Amino acid sequence: MAWVFYTVAFLVALALSGSAVYALFWASKHGQLRDFERGAASIFDDQEPVGRMTDHFPARRRKP
Amino acid sequence: MASTPSLAASINPATLPDDVPRAELSAIDASTKWPVMLFLLSSLAWLLLGTVFALISSVKMHTPEFLGNYEWLTFGRARSAHLNAVIYGWSTNAAFAVAFWLMARLSRACLRHAGVLIAAACLWNLGVTIGIVGILAGDSTSIEWLEMPPYATPLLFVAYALVGAWAIITFRFRKAEHVYVSQWYLLAALFWFPWLYSIAQIMLIFEPARGTVQALVNWWFAHNVLGLWFTPIGLAAVYYFIPKVLGKPIHSYYLSALGFWSLAIFYNWAGVHHLIGGPVPAWVISAGIAASLMMVIPVVVTAVNHHLTMVGSFGALRYSPTLRFVVFGAVNYTLVSLTGSAMAIRSVNEITHFTHFTVGHAHQGMYAFFTMVMFGAIYYILPRLLLKEWPSAALIRTHFWCVAIGVTLYWVDLEIGGWIQGLQMNNPDLPFIEVVRNTIPYLFVRSAAGLLMTVGHLAFTVNVLWMLGARRPAGATAPTLFRPPPALQAAPVR
Numbered sequence: 001m002a003w004v005f006y007t008v009a010f011l012v013a014l015a016l017s018g019s020a021v022y023a024l025f026w027a028s029k030h031g032q033l034r035d036f037e038r039g040a041a042s043i044f045d046d047q048e049p050v051g052r053m054t055d056h057f058p059a060r061r062r063k064p
Numbered sequence: 065m066a067s068t069p070s071l072a073a074s075i076n077p078a079t080l081p082d083d084v085p086r087a088e089l090s091a092i093d094a095s096t097k098w099p100v101m102l103f104l105l106s107s108l109a110w111l112l113l114g115t116v117f118a119l120i121s122s123v124k125m126h127t128p129e130f131l132g133n134y135e136w137l138t139f140g141r142a143r144s145a146h147l148n149a150v151i152y153g154w155s156t157n158a159a160f161a162v163a164f165w166l167m168a169r170l171s172r173a174c175l176r177h178a179g180v181l182i183a184a185a186c187l188w189n190l191g192v193t194i195g196i197v198g199i200l201a202g203d204s205t206s207i208e209w210l211e212m213p214p215y216a217t218p219l220l221f222v223a224y225a226l227v228g229a230w231a232i233i234t235f236r237f238r239k240a241e242h243v244y245v246s247q248w249y250l251l252a253a254l255f256w257f258p259w260l261y262s263i264a265q266i267m268l269i270f271e272p273a274r275g276t277v278q279a280l281v282n283w284w285f286a287h288n289v290l291g292l293w294f295t296p297i298g299l300a301a302v303y304y305f306i307p308k309v310l311g312k313p314i315h316s317y318y319l320s321a322l323g324f325w326s327l328a329i330f331y332n333w334a335g336v337h338h339l340i341g342g343p344v345p346a347w348v349i350s351a352g353i354a355a356s357l358m359m360v361i362p363v364v365v366t367a368v369n370h371h372l373t374m375v376g377s378f379g380a381l382r383y384s385p386t387l388r389f390v391v392f393g394a395v396n397y398t399l400v401s402l403t404g405s406a407m408a409i410r411s412v413n414e415i416t417h418f419t420h421f422t423v424g425h426a427h428q429g430m431y432a433f434f435t436m437v438m439f440g441a442i443y444y445i446l447p448r449l450l451l452k453e454w455p456s457a458a459l460i461r462t463h464f465w466c467v468a469i470g471v472t473l474y475w476v477d478l479e480i481g482g483w484i485q486g487l488q489m490n491n492p493d494l495p496f497i498e499v500v501r502n503t504i505p506y507l508f509v510r511s512a513a514g515l516l517m518t519v520g521h522l523a524f525t526v527n528v529l530w531m532l533g534a535r536r537p538a539g540a541t542a543p544t545l546f547r548p549p550p551a552l553q554a555a556p557v558r
Contacts, residue, residue: 002271009263016259020328032243036317042242043170043308047089055309055384055444057460058453 071177093448095174096165099181100449103161104442106189108528110153115518117146122514126507136200144199144211151209151289152192152220155430158438159297160185160227163250165445166304167231170247171238177230184226191219207268207278209286214269224258245320249300252328256292260285276343280336287335290429295327295397298437299366302394305444306373309387310380315372319365326362330355337408340417356408359401367398385460389440392468396432400425403479415490420503421482428475431517436467439524446528452536459527466520474513481506 027033044050121143123130131137160181168175175181195212198204203213212220231254235247264285267273273281307314314320333355336348374391381388403425407416416422443460447453454460481503488499 002273005266005271009266012259016255019255024325027243033321036321037313039242039244040307040313040317042240042244043304044311044313045089048308048311050311050313052311053309053380053384054311055386057383057385057457058455 071180089169092168092172092174093165095178096168097449099175099178099185100161100165100445102182102185103157103164104446106185107154107157107161107438108525110149110157110192111521112525114146114149114154115514115521117142117149119511119514119518121146122507122511126504126511136202141200141202141204144204145196147209148192148196148199148211150430152195152212153189155294155434155438157185157189158435158442159253159294160188162301162438162441162445163254163297164230165441166246166300167234167250170240170244170250170304171234172240173234173237176233176237180226180230184223184230187219187223187226191216191223194219205269207282209289210264210268210282217265217269220261221258224261228254228258244304245314245317245324246300246304248324249296249303252324253293253296253300256288256296260288260292279339279342280344280348283338284332284335287338288332291327291331291334294430294434295331298393298397298434299323301437301441302370302390302397305386305390305440306370306394309384309390309444310373310377312373312377314369315375316369319369323362323365323369326365327359330358330362334359334408337404337413340408340410340413353408353410356405360405363398363401363405367394370394385454385464386440386444388464389436389443393433393435393437393440396428396436400428400433403428415486416482417486419482419485419489420478420506421486424475424478424482427471427478431467432471432475436471439463439467446531450531450536452531452534454527455530455534456527459523459530462523463520463527466523467517470513470516470520473516474510477506477509477513481509 032039041050048054120131120137121139124139124142128139164175164181192212195216198213198216199211203215204211205213231251235251264281267281268278268285272278303314303320333351336344336352337356340349340353342349370391381391406412407421407425416425443454485499485503488494488502489496
């Protein structure tokens, strides 16, 4: 009975490794590994542009 | 705003990803609110419970008669309850919350099917609760990192299956052409974890393997939970928050791709370094040691990348809570990983194995790296979900300094004590009980460090509850709420 699990597990392990190889191939094919400058800046947009900090301590509660 | 998509439409291969509108950040954040809040509040509850068990276990090590009348709190049960509460309770719930929020933002589309995630949260936390109660009742499986009894774990599987399905659907309907490095790490982690957990459960508990193969599976699993589940999620957060807070892109995106793929190749092999010197084939151990040393590549690459991004902006640490926690975590990631690679070397392992050094190392990894990064992420995420500011800067500072000093004291103390313990254990002239007595001062210091960390956790909890209860300022809609201090408004970040 155990060998059933282990056979399935082995096949899934192969599939998982295969998917990793496929992921690298997919990334290369879809231009994910080109133009790194654009990739690095992809998390910025008009609302949160490059050059502006987006986190600060809350303002002091008592104003002078 | 598009109408809520149905689950059937999402699973249907014919549905085109173009049907999804690219959303504003404020809308995306709002769509993640209920699932992320549920996971975050659960994680906080587990953090507090895990801290209680931690203190109990720590005190019992140097003062064994502490709470000695209660059988359900014996050291074996309390320590296992602590481990499971902080790993599957605090860390995993926080990991889910941060992962979902990040995935929604990186996909540039509103979070779909929040109900699936809410169901997953309920099932996951129910499973962990039953598991920990089971451990305290004496039903522990006695396998490290898998102590939860078999009647609790199927709930975790179902919860995770829901999470996995959601992740695939979300990635499929993304609106961002570019897959940012954090997204790679998150998807990889979400793929790796169910594999690790299923194999470990099958080969250790449900259809156990023979003999020492169990030890191999156990440590392959436990170490990979660190390296292929928590590390990628922690790194995904660091790669997003450092540039986001600074308003500066990552220094070398090429290095981040290199770091990700080398981690994926090498990490899986390293787990057997927990069994160096054990009754396991020598070639397996050698492969594990080699992989542990090869891990220096992704670790150094990542460290260089983070450092070069921060260079010129270290002053920002004064102004941003998130940055403090995340940079502290990132620095400790580098240190703990390099320590880990060193510990895999046979001659070093001869000294550190079976000592408190390993415990110090584990806490530097899971707390000084992962937990601190999660704190940083929560400081960024919660205000954007609730559209309120953190009520108290003083509590944030208290939290930071207590846990930063506390955890550093913790791991430095145990690594020094553990090193000495190891050297003494290798000395045949010293009776074992002598060696044990010599560790006691270090254990007292560890309890003190733990108390300091507890104070930090309480400060954090008070701040969170206060923020939950506070009234939202009228007209608040934007994702970024804070007025930058005048000093920063004048000087642009380079």
